Amino acid sequence: MATQGPDIAVFGSTPLAWLIAGLLAGEHGCKTSLVWDANGLVTQPTSFDLSVGPITRPETWALLADTVPETTRLIGKIGGKAALRRVDPIFMADTAASANALSHMRHMASAFGHAVEKLPSNGGGSYRLRDTLTINRPVLAAGLARWFKKSGVRVISGGDASIRDDGTARIVLDGETIEAGRAVLADDAAILAHLGAGAFPFVAEDWTGVLAMPEGGPNATASMFIDRDVSMIGAGGGLQIFARGRPNEALPRIGASVQGRGVVRRMGQSAFQRIATCDGGPVIGGLGTAPFAIAELGQIATFLAPALARAIAGRNEGDEAAFMAAHAPEGNRQAVAEYRTSVSREVAL
């Protein structure tokens, strides 16, 4: 028997999906379900969250300046203080092109009030941003049940979900059919599962995740190696490391990136795909009637959750509305491109 279900079905298993679902239900009065893979909590993560990134566009920094405090309050409410951790991430470049991009990031971050420190580097560029935030996902997850209940989110794990071309969704769970008027694909796994890797403007990329244990003890630092497509953060007593490419391609770059930390033992490894865009710019929205998708925002995505929830609910105003319009898949994609080594290129004026 089919039942009219929520207005919105949010697909995703990452903090961004959790927050969007809760905000849509709790703040915007949308009848919302979260369709997630709860088993993802026992497998290795495929990303981590950071309140800053190697961003060169002022609009993105401006939006972050608005949404980070909002997100911080929200996460504190859900998971308590321990759900957030302060971290001083280091961004490193090996090549002049990447060092140049980081230099742009440095001045932009400074202009938006961040303390940025230039570090000595061997030919490239290296910067440390002070006092940024990362999310302790297991702690946040522990507070979700209460928050979802209070917000009125229906949580669906398992079942058979399908998304139609008109952007609506159907979920069949234990004999019940749930219809949702609008689907939101809030993470890469959801996009891969429901749109596929080839749906414009998305492309799938192979990535490797490694859990590692430095013998010298844990180090809470976050490091982003721009040219090597390697990022890592101290978490859970060890290091979570992510690198573009399949394991045999990624491990040498990971090895180079943990040099100087003593013996760093691999304790777990995963291979997965992430969604990128063919033009290197973030995507927020859907093409025509396609489901609303969020991709290529990188580690900052979760800290934009309040604005993204407003976008889905149609409640953005002013600069925020302009930001969302600019990042729509049918927008001027060139005007939102960020620096990416694999797609970095010169463009003619």
Added chain:
Amino acid sequence: LSLQVNRLDNASEHKFHGTAIDRSRVVRFRLNGIPIEGYVGDTVLSAALACGIIGAGIHLGHALGLDERFAPHVVPAGSRSDKRLMLPMDRMPAIDGLDLVTLGAQVQVGLMNRLTQLFRGRVSSLGVQIDAGRPDPWLDEVPERTLDADVVIVGGGVAGMSAARAAALSGSRVVLIERRPTLGGDAAYFGAVGDEDKPEAVIARQASALAALSGVTVMLASAAFAVSGDVVMVHRVTQPDGRPVGETVAIKAPRIVLATGSFERLPVFAGNRLPGVVSANAAFHRARQYGIWQGNTAAFATSSSVPYRLAMQASDAGIKTARLADIRPHPQSRFIEFSKAYGITMAPGLIVESAAPADGKHGGLSVQMAEAANGFHREIEPLIVEQLLVCGGFQPDLTLWLMAGGSSRFAPSTGQLQARGELLGIELAGAAAGYHTTAACISSGGAAIARLFKRKAADITELHIDPLYETPDAPAPIGELAPEQSAPAYLDGGGGLHIRAAQPHKSRLPLLGHKAPALPQLAAGVLSVGEVAASVQLGTIAEAMAGIVASERGVTPIDLVAPGAEHTRPVEAAPHLGIPAYLAGRFGPQAQLWTIHAEDSRAFDAGCLIYVNSDSIDPRHAVGVIVGKAPTGIGSLALIGRTPLASGNRLIVKDVSGAASVHLGEIIPPSA
């Protein structure tokens, strides 16, 4: 008086005289200062076991048994820092005159004395303070040699030997890697099914056939510890000048067969790795190859029919089986019928709840069993024995398969993780591929080679005996939770040392209808296939996720820095004038490149923002940005969108030291 208290006699008629040893040639050496006596053909481990050293040391305050899947590494005293001389006890030959010490800290004297007392006043433990997650010393070593082959076969059992023969007959250069010092694998333990030839005869024929073939290199006492792409990493123990040394070899081959067999699952109960608790398979190999058996009384706890055969063979050697407990309520097997004829006390429907060191000067184990059929649970009188042999069924050894990128899934009916999917250039064979009988394992070796060479593979016929006559193995038994002071219940043998949680995991996300993360992301560390399977049975890993968790956690804990040595600096693109993509559209469609010059001749970093006046601070109101040095070498190059502009116009550049007045120089056309 011989020190070899656990060596069986070779006077009476039985099968456990020791095929690998030469009893006419005695060797004597020292291990942690303890005098050890053995025979030529012994390994350091078998000689130590023969001399009553059955404990590795202390873990979590309790004694931990010494066995083939977990033994401290040894090194000659005085060469503690030489990694080439750090060798595994089960692959290092016993050589006269050695003076060896184990790696790792020694247990404090008080605990050591307690251990010694527990086991009949003799030194019975190596006394090592065991830490979890201790990696093999050779994992971080750069390979000393690289070999090229057409086919590498990991596992020298009947399937691996069959694959080696098939590959060699087609003209390939073959390397066959076997961890044990002899070929044959576990076929002799399982025995023949139906009308099959005796495995011992099959193994002898296969070994002879291989020896007659050119192009086959057999590496014994060699452990393959990693597979990456087309490279198999192997640690070998060799004796180039009579002295055992380790060598790490990278073998590169476009075709790889993983005939890694299966290992016996460890039933989960408190005290399941105390000294004296031994895998039935390990006990069989100790007895058959080295003539070793601990004590004169034994109990068995099994979920498979295979150990019944061992009980009969042990009986032939004068060992009394006090009880053979089988978790299956109504097991049927030809072995069981024979065991009845042997007068072995069989107890179907029994499970081991716990094992603990027995009180009293005679030592041994006190084994608590319980009736556990159809939800019924009743403990029975504890049993005192010298050895408890356990078998929790068999798990295909998929470690290398998973490491190579292969997949697996959990089969609830058997409690096994089974391989699924395909890998380019890699095939499974034998028990690792899920085959049971000797004949099927042999066929699967040839079939694996055929598939690797894109030839038609022969059909593999597995002999299935009706369950009425041969009851299938049950999943590994899981005992009740024991009191906290009990010895730990380990999830598996080997070096992972993961133990059963004291309390069942409570859901932190009850409203989500799902258990909370049972595996802390990093604290769980590396998990063996057996540990994953046990975790599924215990409910801490969902069945559907078992394959993924096994793939993610079943890695070799190598030092990541080692492969990084190959990384070269990213290639620098040739510099040319242009606008990076991330600046596209930033300052409008009319943006142009200008040279600019500061009043104080300072140079600006890329990214410094340019404003119309010094009051502006919002980057969104910037009219331009520095993109680099001016091509002329004087001043900076800026992308500026404000129009109209002319040479000499003044603007403000903000850098980290503050605002600076600049004037425009000339327009620079972007390069193509």
